[in-house]
Amino acid sequence: MINIVHxxxxxxxxxxxxxxxxxxxxxxxxxxxxxxPFIDNRRNQKLHILLISPIGTIIDSDQVRLEETGLRNIYSFPVTPDLYSGTYFLQIEGDYKRREKVNIRTNKHLIYRWILFYGVQLSNPNNFPLNNFVLDLMIPPSISPIQQVLNIESNYKPKKLITDNEGNRWLRFYFHQINPQEKITVAYKADLITRLVAYDITRIRGEEENLEKLYPEVFQKYTKPEPFLDSSNRDIVNVARKYSSHSPLSKVLAFLKYVKENLVYVPQDGDYGATYAIENKLGDCTEFSSLFVSLCRAANVPARLTTSIILSEYEGWVNHSQAEFFVNGVWFPIDPTLQHDFRYLYRSPSCIILQRGNTLGNSNIREVRFSYDDMNQHEISIHTHKEVKWDKGLVKGRKRISSKEHTEIKGSLFEEINWKFSFPSLDLDKQDKTIEIRVTAPDSAPIHKPFSIPVHLYNRNDEGLIGTLRVSFSRGGLYTNHLYPLVLEGNSHEPKMVEIPATNFLGTTFIEFIFQDDNGNKIGYEQKKVTFH
Structure with missing residues (x-):
């Protein structure tokens, strides 16, 4: 017998x-x-050995000819710090098949629960009151499946929830008057989950025809130049033209490789964007992401920046720039700076996305926005604080922002906050419209063979809906996606035959059927369990 040992x-x-x-x-x-057993010694036999991560990615693969070994040691895999904790699967294929669970423990995890504290200190330095003060505080978006906001609490009751077309959200607070020399602290804390998600690029399939007709606003907005995202730059256009005959996903991979191979990471003292990056061949995360987004836009692939904070091994929580690209009706996250694998798109779970869209220059997408009467004549002092807490202690990252300068400050303002208001009552993630998904799936299916599943979508709303049916294998994260952009007429039934691709993985997995809008909000959901044998 073959032995598997630790x-x-x-x-x-x-x-x-x-x-x-x-x-x-x-x-x-x-x-x-x-x-x-079961091996015919007269044939030139091989064993195909796969080590599969908890999210379904193949992290190691080997083929061994038994005739050439005649050995004791067939295969060895060392456990290194870059692996995530969880249940791995060691799978042996061939005439002899075997599958074993491997419980690997490291300091990295697939799912994290965070508490994000965010607050501002308002101070009126004038000798007269500030009237009709409106304050908007950014809150993190829920982005399925990588980030989910569970609950938010604040010390003041917000007047309303403000949203934009990119999925960004702000809590709006209103103060009739801030008196001379008065100081006010406005704060919230958000309980959220982040997940490690990996997309197998070779298994992202979909229907690209008529995508621009289905999502005209997305293509109009996210394929044109913006400040710091100069997709009309001659050098950027020339690079994009080299891949004009490629599919949208092939273009994305080509631009990712271009950025990785042509830019040198050098920390910058400001945000300089795509033109600076391609001319000087250097930059930090802002330049890496800006150039990637600009290349995509120049090639008519919608793309945008995302602003986040990420947990650095040496610096704690730091600001970080990432990106998203739009393919087959879905926004896919990507990190042009830290992405090294060109088969799987990873997004680290030690990262919290704060905003989506261009925050560079004079953009209206800001963490903190405010207004009051006679703003041009009167000063206001604003200090912002951020802290993130998790189960292994408190990690802090703080920044001070005023109307005139940016400086760091010390100390925390959250210890004495009285959290009076809970936000589930605001229904932050409630969808006004939903659809019903019904799926007839087999209990089992053969390995290495594709099969089809009938899916029925029922829109019981009077108005039509535009979105994407995302069919995903799920094991902790996602490793394969089929994407079907659809238009559902009001009060309609849409049948769809969905192909489930051949898989390498023995055992039981879940197949998710999600209908979502262009910002990733779930409008319909169904899940089926299938055992592959």
Whole structure:
């Protein structure tokens, strides 16, 4: 028989599902050809060995000819700090098949629960009151499936929730008057979940025809130049033209490789954007993301920036620029600075997206927005604070912003806050319109063979809906997606035959059927469990 063992400090013992394999340990497969059942020794036999991550990505693959080994050690895999904690699957294919669970434990996790504290200190330095003061505080968006806001609490009751077309949200607070020398602290805390999600680029399929007709506003807005996103720059246009015959997804990968291969990461003292990046061949995360977005737009692939904070190993929470691109009716997240794998698109779960869209220059997409009577004549002092707390302690990142300068400050203002108002009552993520999805799926299916599933979508609203049916295999994260942009007429029934692609993975998995709008908001959902054998 083939043996799968856990090697720790040069000592081997049988691998079991309740045994944790840690950093520095190894997984070892050993055995001999004559001891392997169901193998015909007259043929040139191979074993195909796969190590599959908790989110379904293949992190290691090997083929072994048994005739050439005649050995004890067939395969070895070391556990390194870059792996995420969770249940991995060691799969052996061929005439001999076997699948084992491997419980790997590291300091990195697939899902994180955070508490984001955000607050501003308002101070009126004038000798007269400030009237009709309106304050907008950004709150993180819920972006399925990578980020979910569970609850928000604040110390003042907001007047309303403000949203824009990009999915950004602000809490609007109103103060009739701020007296001379008066100080007011307005704060909220958001409970949220972030997930590690990986998209297998080779398995993203969809219907690209008529996409521009389905989403004319998306193409009109996100394929044109903006400040710092100069997609009309001659050098950027020349690079994009080289890939004019490629599919949209192939263009995205080509532009990601171009940015990675042609820019050198150098921290900057400001935000300089795409033209600076392509002319000087350097920049930090802002330039990497700006150039990527500009290349996509020059090639008629909608793309936009996202602003986030990310947990750095050495600096704590820092500001970080990322991007999204629009393919087959879905916005896909991408990190042009930290993305190194060109098969799987990863987004780190140690990252909280704050805003979507261009925040550079004089953009209206700001974390803090305010107005009051006679703004041009009277000063207001505003200090902003951010902190993020998780289960392993408090990690802090703070910034001071005033109307005239940006400086760092010390100290926290959240310890004495009285959180009076809870936001589930505001229904932050409530959808006004929903659809029903009905799916007839088999309980089991053969491995390595595609099959089709009938899907029925029912729009019981009077108005029509435009969105995308996303069909995803799910195991912690996503590793394959089929995307179907659809127009659902009012009070209609839309049948759809959905192809489920051939998979490499033995065992049980979940298939998700999600109908979503162009900002990723779920409008309909269904899930089916299928066992592959």
């Amino acid at each position: 090697v720790k400090q040069n000592k081997a013992r049988p691998l079991s599902s309740d045994l944790a394999v840690e950093i520095g340990d190894s997984i070892l497969i050993s055995g001999k050809q004559e001891a392997v």
